[in-house]
Amino acid sequence: MTTAIHFGAGNIGRGFIGKLLADSGIEVTFADVNQQLINELQNRHSYPVHIVGSEVRTETVTGVNAVDATRPELLELLADADLVTTAVGPTVLTLIAKTLATGLQLRFERLNHQPLNIVACENQVRGTSFLKAEVLKHLPGQYQAELERCVGFVDSAVDRIVPPSTDASDPLAVTVETFSEWIVDQTQFKGDIPDIKGMEPTDNLMAFVERKLFTLNTGHIITAYLGALAGYRTIGEAITDPEIRAQVKAAMQESGAVLVKRYGFDQDQHQAYIEKILGRFANPYLVDEIDRVGRQPIRKLGTDDRLVKPLLGTLEYGIDNTNLLKGIAAAFFYKNDADPQAVELQHMLAHQGLRVTLAHYTGLDPDSAVAGQIEELYHRLNRHFA
Numbered sequence: 001m002t003t004a005i006h007f008g009a010g011n012i013g014r015g016f017i018g019k020l021l022a023d024s025g026i027e028v029t030f031a032d033v034n035q036q037l038i039n040e041l042q043n044r045h046s047y048p049v050h051i052v053g054s055e056v057r058t059e060t061v062t063g064v065n066a067v068d069a070t071r072p073e074l075l076e077l078l079a080d081a082d083l084v085t086t087a088v089g090p091t092v093l094t095l096i097a098k099t100l101a102t103g104l105q106l107r108f109e110r111l112n113h114q115p116l117n118i119v120a121c122e123n124q125v126r127g128t129s130f131l132k133a134e135v136l137k138h139l140p141g142q143y144q145a146e147l148e149r150c151v152g153f154v155d156s157a158v159d160r161i162v163p164p165s166t167d168a169s170d171p172l173a174v175t176v177e178t179f180s181e182w183i184v185d186q187t188q189f190k191g192d193i194p195d196i197k198g199m200e201p202t203d204n205l206m207a208f209v210e211r212k213l214f215t216l217n218t219g220h221i222i223t224a225y226l227g228a229l230a231g232y233r234t235i236g237e238a239i240t241d242p243e244i245r246a247q248v249k250a251a252m253q254e255s256g257a258v259l260v261k262r263y264g265f266d267q268d269q270h271q272a273y274i275e276k277i278l279g280r281f282a283n284p285y286l287v288d289e290i291d292r293v294g295r296q297p298i299r300k301l302g303t304d305d306r307l308v309k310p311l312l313g314t315l316e317y318g319i320d321n322t323n324l325l326k327g328i329a330a331a332f333f334y335k336n337d338a339d340p341q342a343v344e345l346q347h348m349l350a351h352q353g354l355r356v357t358l359a360h361y362t363g364l365d366p367d368s369a370v371a372g373q374i375e376e377l378y379h380r381l382n383r384h385f386a
């Protein structure tokens with residue numbers, strides 16, 4: 001039987017990747033640091049997934065186990081596993097890299113030369129390649145050739161909206177939308193590509209990664225920041241505001257024009273993809289807090305992330321970008337005392353002003369025309385919502 005270790009028994013871990021693996025007959029062990037989740041999974045070996053859309057149904061995932069990610073038992077499991085997946089968040093990849101390297105060393109010391117594939121399922125362009133670079137920092141030099149021979153680091157794109165569950169009666173319950181898409185780079189596997197229903201191999205991953213991040217995530221973050229400014233609490237509330245919906249749609253069309261130009265997507269199909277995403281944001285059965293989608297604004301303002309990368313594409317191809325610029329301006333209003341990045345952003349903004357803060361976190365030239373436009377839009381939004 002194929003065995004998989006999945007790092008992160010959170011929303012995507014339980015509601016998406018772990019479920020697909022278990023449904024495909026793979027023996028899944030979740031590795032996490034949340035003791036309550038670990039205990040519940042070890043006791044019950046199963047959990048419910050509420051799938052909500054035009055129909056609502058509950059499926060039960062069975063036959064799963066859990067291990068404390070800080071315990072040596074995990075290393076034993078890594079020494080034998082066929083597949084490792086993660087859904088822990090990009091910042092935690094750096095932390096689990098050391099554990100992975102130690103497990104791989106044990107595997108190689110035991111002369112296990114079976115192929116192992118590792119797939120990071122994060123909102124990050126080529127997150128698995130990033131993880132590989134982190135693992136290599138911790139793996140002694142004599143094992144690195146073996147790693148290249150036997151371990152596939154497979155980049156992927158993941159798309160399913162899974163907010164924290166509102167089912168207070170069960171800590172393992174998870175609520176997911178009907179839609180799901182998991183696309184993996186077929187060129188990076190070692191050995192056979194595992195047969196997992198719902199995992200789609202492609203030889204053109206970057207097109208799909210950028211399509212997802214710079215459409216769904218771009219639209220989502222702009223919904224969150226404009227929604228927060230207008231005083232809404234959830235994405236569903238914000239996207240039903242006609243003005244916000246129109247701006248979010250226009251921003252996705254701006255980034256969409258870049259994607260169509262860069263990857264040759266069919267224009268009409270891409271428009272339908274945008275409409276479908278707007279419908280997903282408005283899913284009345286999902287309670288998705290603006291603070292979940294807006295979290296870590298500094299990461300999201302990064303040069304390669306969902307706001308600035310599409311903007312740079314519009315500059316490259318000479319495409320209109322008014323709504324993307326407005327989305328970036330709106331990010332500077334995002335306040336959340338529980339989010340250290342939101343606090344840091346506001347602190348710098350208050351002390352250094354918009355241009356310097358913008359340039360610092362986005363990499364944009366503070367004297368560029370777009371920086372000037374963002375500043376102007378920032379002041380306009382300030383006046384509008386004052």
Ligand SMILES: NC(=O)C1=CN([C@@H]2O[C@H](COP(=O)(O)OP(=O)(O)OC[C@H]3O[C@@H](n4cnc5c(N)ncnc54)[C@H](O)[C@@H]3O)[C@@H](O)[C@H]2O)C=CC1
Nearest residue numbers: 008009010011012032033034069087088089122123161162
């Ligand atoms: N929730 C969503 O709708 C989507 C999320 N994603 C991405 O999936 C990733 C995970 O997101 P969520 O599942 O929403 O987050 P989450 O916070 O629900 O789950 C993360 C899990 O990782 C665990 N964790 C933290 N540190 C760990 C460590 N050192 N070792 C092992 N486990 C550790 C946490 O305890 C938690 O259970 C993120 O990269 C996110 O951007 C991608 C698509 C959709």
Ligand SMILES: O=P(O)(O)OC[C@H]1O[C@](O)(CO)[C@@H](O)[C@@H]1O
Nearest residue numbers: 123160161216217220221293295
């Ligand atoms: O998980 P992140 O990168 O913080 O961003 C939240 C985004 O990820 C998702 O959870 C899933 O793609 C979206 O709902 C949202 O745009």
